[in-house]
Amino acid sequence: MDENKDNITVIGNEEANSEQEPPKKKSRWGWFTSIGGVLLLLKASKIWAIIKGALIFLKLGKFLTTGLSMMLTVVIYTFIYGWKYAVGIVLLLFVHEMGHLVASRRLGINTSLPMFIPFLGAIIQMKEAPKDAKTESIVGIAGPIFGALGAFVCLWIGEIFDSMLLYALAYFGFFLTVFNLIPAHPLDGGRIVTAISLKLWLVGIPIMLFFSLYFFNPIGILISILAVKKAWEVWKDRENPYYDTDPGFRLKMGFSYFALFALSAYYTYNLHETLNRH
Template structure:
């Protein structure tokens, strides 16, 4: 019986790895048809690094979390099988993805500048832009999860940003994000925690709010500057 349980556990772990690995390979294949294999592999790996930031942070806070799953042209996500117990935990997990992703993009940038690789610079640019996009202050993006610790009212600032992005570059993904964000926006006008969460969910010390706010703005500024620099130095074609 013990051997049976051990085998079932191993099969379950293998299934999770196959889900992550299989969806990564599918994404690489799809992106390779448009951008070629070298870029496709690097791009998906950068997304993987971002998601593993969330995964590790959730595990650090003792939450049950599933391995990343990838969908081409949508991105990837990890499944939180239990909700954070407070907004600081949610912000911590939300921050971990963009920080890990930015480090991955910065590594690509360093390699690209030191070895004259336009491929690595292009990957760095994509990595910086993806993480910057994810910091738009609206739930369910990472920026919404981070800025919730300041106040859910900050999410209202994300609405004009999404609208501006849609008019600049219409995308079905922006519509999807807007649809997912709509049920969350009512929380911006409520002083109570969402149903199913503790009543003191949003109660955190003022210095914690300030620290997260400063870190958030600093990361946004860094990613914006790096994205601009790479946009200027990459060959235009």
């Protein structure tokens, strides 16, 4: 098994073609394009080395890595979605990652604080490998559970105040949960099904690959490649006792996984219809 494992929450990118705006109107996409261009001109590794060095110098590295990456993500998303929605989706991502963090710490796994990566999501790093598939699946499902609860809170408050913003955030939270439950490693679903049945990867990987190619999503394509690579490694090491799970736990985890997937998919669809009517 790998020495280090990352729990990744991924946001898919959507591309849209728009008609050219009249010269008098200023588009937020102009700012976004400018920022993207600057970032592309710089090497990501050098940027991170500078930031990391500054954090070590301030002796607040762990806290600032999370805080600064959150703020950077909010700033970038603000240019696209507006500050209210930007803050909301970053907080939902944070809640999701806290699920992984809480589960990891309760199981005695040394885990880093979340780090946010714009357009990719957020990531926490387990500094030691889980001892078995059962442990990996518990850590894996904790994130989607926390994320779904966060989405329910947005939905509940949104219904009280009839807020389209909160409905939109609830939709994002449920959609994020559904996406991350796709049974393809390194998504949460791919980790969860290691304790249910690795054959579910044969369903999740083609689904991920199909939609990634159909919508031409580079992040989805990368996930598909990583999923295929992981599946091949596991196939070669299929006799590893790491994947031995007792039937009772397999049944409980299977029920939890499919129930969470179905519930989140149901609310994703209904909120999508609600938002379209408005």
